[in-house]
Amino acid sequence: MADTARSAPSPPPRTAEISTLSFALIISVPVLIFLLVVVAYPLAYAFYLSFHEIRFFGGYSATWNGLANYSKVFSDQSFWSSLGRTLRFTVETVILTLAVGLGLALILKHLPAKWRWLRALIILPWAVSPYGAGIFFTYLGRGQTGIGTAVAGWFGSDHTVNLISARFVVEYLAVGAAWNMAPLVAFFLLANMLTTPARLYDLAKIDQMSRLETFWHVTLPPLRFTLFVFSCITTVLAMKTFDYIFTATQGGPGGASAVLTYTLYKISFVNLDLGYGAAMSFFLLAVILGATGLLYLLWGRKEERQ
Amino acid sequence: MARIDLHNIVKTYGSHHAVENLDMTIEDGELLVLLGPSGCGKSTTMNMIAGLTEPTSGKILFDGADVTSHSPHQRNIAMVFQSSLLYPHLSARDNIYMSLKRSGLSKQEINARIAHAAETVDVTRLLDKMPSQLSGGERQRVATAKAIVREPAGFLLDEPLSALDASLRLSLRAELVNLQKRIRTTMIFVTHDQVEAMTMGDRIGVMRKGRLEQIGTPTDIYNRPATLFVAGFVGVPPMNFLKGALEKADGRLWLTNPSLKMEIKGEFANAAPQKEVILGIRPHLMRLTEAGASALPLTVYAIEQLGNEAIVICDGPDGGKIRVVAPAGFTAPVGARLDATFDSAAARLYDPASERVLAVTGKA
Amino acid sequence: MTGRNTKTLWLALAVAVALLWTFLPMYWVVKYAFMTKTEIARFPPMLYPPDPMLASFFNIFGFDYTTAEGTVFKASGQARQIILGLRNSLIVALVVTAITTLVVVPLSYVFARLQFPFKGKLLAAILLSVSLPPVSTLIPFYTLYVQLGLTGTLFGLIVVTLTITIPIVAWMLIGFFRNLPPVELLARVDGFSRLYTLTRIIVPMARSGIMVAAVIAFLFSWNEYVYAQILVTGSNAVTLPAAMSGFLFQVPEPAQLAASLLLSLLPPFCIAFFLQKHIAEMHIA
Incomplete structure (x- = not known):
């Protein structure tokens, strides 16, 4: 046939096929070394600090004091109260973020085509930095400048309504954190919802499910894995957060919002007690890992099996 | 175009044996179908022929030359992957061009070849489309053009039709066979669909659990399945099986079980008696009859009307389903008693322990 | 009704x-x-x-x-800091985005698509660094930087910021790469080397995912405040958020704070506005 008259392809050069392992190593080792240096080193150094007493007055000095820093944490009343505030803030933030995210996703899903551009507006709070969110919510909540007083003013009252009260500041901050993080959750949930087959909704209609039943049995189940992943992400972010609380309340009023990160900041950078701060920071790390681990055990394993 | 030899190929993943001691020859210009259920090692075998996977031991020869350590490109094979995989970000033309990019051909030659390949499988008008704009059948054709443009020594296809709908599969099947005969390339086609295998292959290699159960022409595989697995896997409707014992009496061989006593004639008449055997008989070779001594008592379970014939699915005496082909329009109520007979010379006997066909010493 | x-x-x-x-x-x-x-x-x-x-x-x-x-x-006394901050934030964010993308694309590719020993453990290490609170690594970084003279430098800030962006972007991209079709097989049959496959086939294929990843790196860097507050406040390497905090704490200037905050929000808003369609394409692992 005609093809045989064509010139055969010249024999390809023998390329030295590198093995998967060496290719993976060549690519990842430099990055891993960088990460090791800039993540593991500080971690190791913090570990070192946590066994020492660091002084700056009269020249820098580090004195070995064994487990003293760690045992001090246990008897430190401010540690336990800060931990309590961190947990309270985290639980509230996670629940609010997922709930608001789900609500926004449901609204976005039902938008008719000509209103779709609203999606681009709803995402905006996600782009606001935590420190920006802190600034927004401090002015929004304060009695002098806040929305509460403004609303009271409409009704002819001249009371100041302070949303950042010692009693409910943690709840107020959780609302702000949810404001910041919920849009991203909403977008992922929306993407998930759009892949749910429309037939399932037809089936729900045939089965004469109520709206709530449809939501519970049709809308929600495919979202559960995403919800789990975001509950982990939100947990980590809420426990790590510092800049948001720093700009929003500075731990106030009267220490009522001094979560663990804020207390750590004060110990290390205001009191300059670096050894003690380092020791306490390992407790924070343990709490973060413990919380995500617990979430996985209680919830994630179940979702993976399905 | 090449003759491909596999010598004692073994592939293990840890303790899992994906392919065991495989010996096989694919003749130059032949279309060999590798058939088997998922996980039987057929794709692994194809990947080793392609050079995508290195065998744990054994040798692969192309036209007598050892290519075991050569890359796919050095072997000059072409491959169409599952669901006709294409580079999603490249147009059909660029997808085909990628096959020749490393070939060292001149620009002119490349363009001529692309045009020729596109014409061969009739995709010239699709060349500037992106894969996402192509239908399943069009993607398959473009993937084929990408493969043949190299004028490969071997053309390998890994279940390329499995994602397509039935009617498209039917027409593409014929198209591929036609193409293979026209360009006379050695072609290996992997599938789990036995109809596809029967209709396409010059020869079929049936694999199971990493072993080659039987290799032969479709007629051979259909009429003379070497193992119980091949007998049950190939053929629609599937072969019927009856348990029984082989006994010698009056110088003749009898198959007996509680509901049947039948003289074995033909090929297996001289088989050695044994306590347990399995008799296999194709549904097309059975007839529904009046009750008789050597008839099999059956109870109707369901009837499938195919237009040209009817398949009567029955509960057999030993619990298994027995299918009998009846004339078109045959009806009987579910649960009705029927009897069926067949010529024992057309049946095959298998040893349930080894699952292989019984050895016969000589012709009757 | x-x-x-x-x-x-x-x-x-x-x-x-x-x-x-x-x-x-x-x-x-x-x-x-x-x-x-x-x-x-x-x-x-x-x-x-x-x-x-x-x-x-x-x-x-x-x-x-x-x-x-x-x-x-009257002009603000902090104006110099704001202008510097704007410039520095841009430099840091762009450099961090470039380095993060350059480094993370091959890294995530390797982790998402290839099988090799110790992969699981290495991956766990990367993920662990996502959950490190900046407040804990801040102390060692601070003492280290004081000794190395890196406080108040852009270089120092870039290095710390990379520790935030690399793990998080890697985590997102690994999920994205996992969902690409197995074109490596095609590439091997076509005779391309691994490097060519990565740079000339995978990268163009994954354009949208890589773009989102880059933008997320930019956002994280642009919005970073904790490290900047401690490491560069008051220096010539001050970033916009750190410069802005002058209007919040020392002498509260709500009007100027709001003006600079609005300024700092414009780039992220543009990004979010135009990329919202692609955000959910980042499959979560």
Whole structure:
């Protein structure tokens, strides 16, 4: 046939096929070394600090004091109260973020085509930095400048309504954190919802499910894995957060919002007690890992099996 | 175009044996179908022929030359992957061009070849489309053009039709066979669909659990399945099986079980008696009859009307389903008693322990 | 009223609530940028600027602003910091984005698509670094930087910021790469080397995912405040958020704070606005 008259392809050069392992190593080792240096080193150094007493007055000095820093944490009343505030803030933030995210996703899903551009507006709070969110919510909540007083003013009252009260500041901050993080959750949930087959909704209609039943049995189940992943992400972010609380309340009023990160900041950078701060920071790390681990055990394993 | 030899190929993943001691020859210009259920090692075998996977031991020869350590490109094979995989970000033309990019051909030659390949499988008008704009059948054709443009020594296809709908599969099947005969390339086609295998292959290699159960022409595989697995896997409707014992009496061989006593004639008449055997008989070779001594008592379970014939699915005496082909329009109520007979010379006997066909010493 | 109309009404109401929720907190502060000090201090708080003006935007860049009535708004004493901060934030964010993308694309590719020993453990290590609170690594970084003389330098800030962006972007991209079709097989049959496959096939294929990853790196870097607050505040390497905090803490200047905050929000908003379609394409692992 005609093809045989064509010139055969010249024999390809023998390329030295590198093995998967060496290719993976060549690519990842430099990055891993960088990460090791800039993540593991500080971690190791913090570990070192946590066994020492660091002084700056009269020249820098580090004195070995064994487990003293760690045992001090246990008897430190401010540690336990800060931990309590961190947990309270985290639980509230996670629940609010997922709930608001789900609500926004449901609204976005039902938008008719000509209103779709609203999606681009709803995402905006996600782009606001935590420190920006802190600034927004401090002015929004304060009695002098806040929305509460403004609303009271409409009704002819001249009371100041302070949303950042010692009693409910943690709840107020959780609302702000949810404001910041919920849009991203909403977008992922929306993407998930759009892949749910429309037939399932037809089936729900045939089965004469109520709206709530449809939501519970049709809308929600495919979202559960995403919800789990975001509950982990939100947990980590809420426990790590510092800049948001720093700009929003500075731990106030009267220490009522001094979560663990804020207390750590004060110990290390205001009191300059670096050894003690380092020791306490390992407790924070343990709490973060413990919380995500617990979430996985209680919830994630179940979702993976399905 | 090449003759491909596999010598004692073994592939293990840890303790899992994906392919065991495989010996096989694919003749130059032949279309060999590798058939088997998922996980039987057929794709692994194809990947080793392609050079995508290195065998744990054994040798692969192309036209007598050892290519075991050569890359796919050095072997000059072409491959169409599952669901006709294409580079999603490249147009059909660029997808085909990628096959020749490393070939060292001149620009002119490349363009001529692309045009020729596109014409061969009739995709010239699709060349500037992106894969996402192509239908399943069009993607398959473009993937084929990408493969043949190299004028490969071997053309390998890994279940390329499995994602397509039935009617498209039917027409593409014929198209591929036609193409293979026209360009006379050695072609290996992997599938789990036995109809596809029967209709396409010059020869079929049936694999199971990493072993080659039987290799032969479709007629051979259909009429003379070497193992119980091949007998049950190939053929629609599937072969019927009856348990029984082989006994010698009056110088003749009898198959007996509680509901049947039948003289074995033909090929297996001289088989050695044994306590347990399995008799296999194709549904097309059975007839529904009046009750008789050597008839099999059956109870109707369901009837499938195919237009040209009817398949009567029955509960057999030993619990298994027995299918009998009846004339078109045959009806009987579910649960009705029927009897069926067949010529024992057309049946095959298998040893349930080894699952292989019984050895016969000589012709009757 | 028909059922359809009721439904539309409820939806409109829900959308209104969502928009209020989204914009009220921002609006409440951003409006200060267009108000005078006395207007801001009014009691009860004003809902909107009665007489919007742009004085604060001039002030934060070091310009006096004179209104038509002849009132003069003096340039801010922090103007130099704001200008520096704007410049530095841009430099840090761009450099961090470039390095992160360059490094993370091959890294995530390797982790997502290839099988090799110790992969699981290495991956766990990367993920662990996502959950490190900056406050804990801040202390060692701070002491280390004091010794190395890296406090108050852009280089130092870039290095720490990379420790945030690399793990998080890697985590997102690994999920994205996992979902690409197995084109490596095609590439091997076509005779391409691994490097060619990665750079000339995978990267163009994954353009949208890589773009989102880069943008996320930019956002994280642009919005970073904790490290900047400790490591570069008051220096020539100050970033916009750190410079802005001068208006928040030392001498509160709500108008100028709001103006600079609005300024800092513009790039992220543009990004979010144009990329929202692609965000959910990042499959979560």
